[in-house]
Amino acid sequence: MVGSPPFENPFRGDDVEQRVYGTVLQTREPETVASIADRSECDPKTARKYLKWFADLGIVTWHDGHPATYERNDSYFEWRRINRLAADHSVEELQERVTELTAMVADYEARYDAATPAEVDAITVAATSDERTLDDVYEDLGDWMTIETERRRYERARRQRVSAERERVSG
Known part of the structure; x- marks a missing residue:
């Protein structure tokens, strides 16, 4: 087998x-x-x-x-990921995803009254919450960081795709 x-x-x-x-x-x-x-x-x-x-x-x-x-070389793999996103999606699809991810970030910013996950004191939040355990807060913070990373990738791919389309039209 x-x-x-x-x-x-x-x-x-x-x-x-x-x-x-x-x-x-x-x-x-x-x-x-x-x-x-x-x-x-x-x-x-x-x-x-x-x-x-x-x-x-x-x-x-x-x-x-x-x-x-x-x-x-992590930069190489980041570059490759962004190029793949730009090649596989239209400007509109990329913009739609940036908008979705931006809304998700805004939800976390509002939930934790912070601009970034690094500003959140997870232990204090969990200790003062009746609903959120420390594990819940850490999970949210990890998700928030991942969403911000993805948003940056999609935005870079969108800008790359816009630039390539402008070049093709003007070239």
Whole structure:
């Protein structure tokens, strides 16, 4: 019976490039080639080859040192996400989503009488509320931060799409 690969190594059945890429996606701190190769179950020379290529593409950031390290380039993935949103949605769809997300942010701002989640003292709010537990407040604050991040992405994608359409019309 064929099942899903274990969570510890979800890329085991993939080719080496995919395993190195998958390992990079899971990294949160700079790692050595040896560490990435070990986690990717490949030879360090092979991992180095793919990591250099990923660095050239901007997928990873290379840090010179002894030993050199690589880490996932979150900016690349953010850029890719925004480009995908701009490509997959019309200006109107993007604007509609920005409007929806803005309304959700406004609801949180009103609920917590704060402009950002960072301004909310979760412990005090939970202690003075008959309805909200500390877990409820933390969940709201996490959702609020996620919504703000998504709103920024959709707004950037909307501006990118507007700019591309203006360029196409005037070009």
